[in-house]
Amino acid sequence: MAISVETFFLNPDAQGTLQAQIQQVVAEGILSGRFHRGEKLPSSRKLANHLGVSRITVTLAYTELLANDYLTSRGRSGYFVSDNAPVPPVYAPSHRTPDRVDWPRAFCRTFTGGDTPHKPGDWHSYRFPFIYGQADPTLFDHANWRLCALRALGQKDFTSLTGDYYDQDDPLLVEFIARHTLPRRGIAARPEEILITMGAQNALWLTAQVLLDSTRKAAVEDPCYHALRDILRQSGCQLAPLRVDADGLPPQELPSDTDVIFTTPSHQSPTTATMPLARRRALLDRARELDALIVEDDYEFELAFLAAPSPSLKSLDSDGRVIYVGSFSKSLCPGLRLGYIVGSEPFIRQARALRASVLRHPPGHLQRTAAYFLSLGHFDAQIRRMSKALHERRQVIEKAVSDHGLTIAGRGVYGGSSLWMQAPEETDTSDCMRVLAKEGVLIEAGAPFFAGPDRPTHFYRLGYSSISSARIGEGIGKISRHFANQRLRI
Structure with a gap:
């Protein structure tokens, strides 16, 4: 990928020679993560025209960065960010304007702080994702x-x-x-x-x-x-x-x-x-x-x-x-x-x-x-495929839940993709959710679904649309053992 010449600017209040300023602009772009390894820099002619400086000034700046291993040269292809450049993993702007606005006073209304809980974006990396509402890539056409x-x-x-x-x-x-x-x-x-x-x-x-x-x-x-x-x-x-x-x-x-x-x-x-x-x-x-x-x-x-x-x-x-x-x-x-x-x-x-x-x-x-x-007709075919897979998973998860002595509080009479579960009354499933996540198990705590200050904390939801049948039993076993250990502590 080529770095756009439009992203280069010289600070009018900067100190030092033009060559040093150009070196600093490029180095800061690399060190902040804005320029990635392997990306091509603008040609010396294009950058010189954009910045309004001589081409030799840009060439000398590139040469110095090349010597310091920030850049590498590939024959007639031009200059690229070196593979050995110290690039941080995430881009963070190095210069930001201070924010002096009193935002709480500026807001007429706020929309944060509601009941909708956070769900991990990397749910697919968990081995037992009993998470509701996510797609199984093996079922999508x-x-x-x-x-x-x-x-x-x-x-x-x-x-x-x-x-x-x-x-x-x-x-x-x-x-x-x-x-x-x-x-x-x-x-x-x-x-x-x-x-x-x-x-x-x-x-x-x-x-x-x-x-x-x-x-x-x-x-x-x-x-x-x-x-x-x-x-x-x-x-x-x-x-x-x-x-x-x-x-x-x-x-x-x-x-x-x-x-x-x-x-x-x-x-x-x-x-x-x-x-x-x-x-x-x-x-x-x-x-x-x-x-x-x-x-x-x-x-x-x-x-x-x-x-x-x-x-x-x-x-x-x-x-x-x-x-x-x-x-x-x-x-x-x-x-x-x-x-x-x-x-x-x-x-x-x-x-x-x-x-x-x-x-x-x-x-x-x-x-x-x-x-x-x-x-x-692709949608109907996909629905048939999903229904067959969910039916199989439903049978597996209900058997696993029964075998491990867990309690189902609600199950759809015609299907669906989740079970509404009930843990022992003294259980706080929000705490269980955090502990189980460390073991690769994702469940959904039930408290956010309820209104009022005295919400029941012992309900939880198990989705089975995103977990294969082969992993359901082991995952349910981990949940069951966790609840058993909780009772022993109490």
Whole structure:
């Protein structure tokens, strides 16, 4: 890689000769890690013209750096950063302007400090990654995704690649969702009732921004998806957490002044409970009684390898009060960040306008690639492959959990990719999570899913989408031994 000549500047207040200043600029670039080993420097002629100095001055500076082993010369190819140069592993700017702003006073609102926990970016380096929501590279159809991406780069799709949709979406992707994805959930929708989002979390944020403010109350499941609770708090609304039971959200517990209800009826997050049909109808009746809206997050419905998923709330809705959120992140890959909202046209119109003011639209090339991948049948083939693998892993992990005497607090009745677990009541799984990570085992502590100051600390989640069947048993054994040792200490 060549180092751009535009990155070289001489400090007008610097001391010493021009030759010494050029040497210092190059040496500092190397020592700070900004210039990497093997990278080519600008030619002496180009750098001299850029800095407004004589070419001989640059040549002499390069020659001195060559003698000190900062640079190496490769015949007529020019000068390169030497392999023996003392380059630090990470680039850190050597000169920074002091920050004298009182940032806490400058902020109108803060968005840090929520419940969403940190997940290790290097999770794949752990031997037993019982981590939820990450992709298994062995299950992703990379070859066909690549072919679809190349097709989307073709001349025929030039507009989708380079055009600005402003507030619109790829018509091919919207059509596929309307004609193929939504009918599987019993939902009929026109293109004007569908909005593509940057994943389900972006969809939930848009929904909260459009429907909630400080005068309105949102009912949310407890425990629930921690990022959703962060989003709702940021909206400034009044929050009413409702403890779920074995059937999910209890409609009779909804406060009488509820404006919006957020729920995951098909696969409650994180307990995996599935709301029975009778309760779904009761929830719709209660929402009608309160004149409240319902936001249905229908994640993981595709991964139904044990039984067919129950009808979506949206399919049972006769009033247009259900806003449906779907995502391809869990079924394709988390990094894809493609989801969608389905709702009445007046709502979608406002959500579309808000999205346009923030990010206009998800990248056109990404949408067209996904549209090809879906419409050519690759998505359905991948779902079948994932379901088969997850079913096998589910059987292995349930047997291992049983053999080691661990307790399952919730398991999805139709599939999914995780188990909601319960440790001995005196256990703090946040501490266990840190200790187990040192042994190569990743689990997810349950406390951040709960609302309020007195959160239960003895729940945890085990994902099995990112760990091979061959490693599950040994990993569960390590978790079991850790809990046993904890009891002995107590």
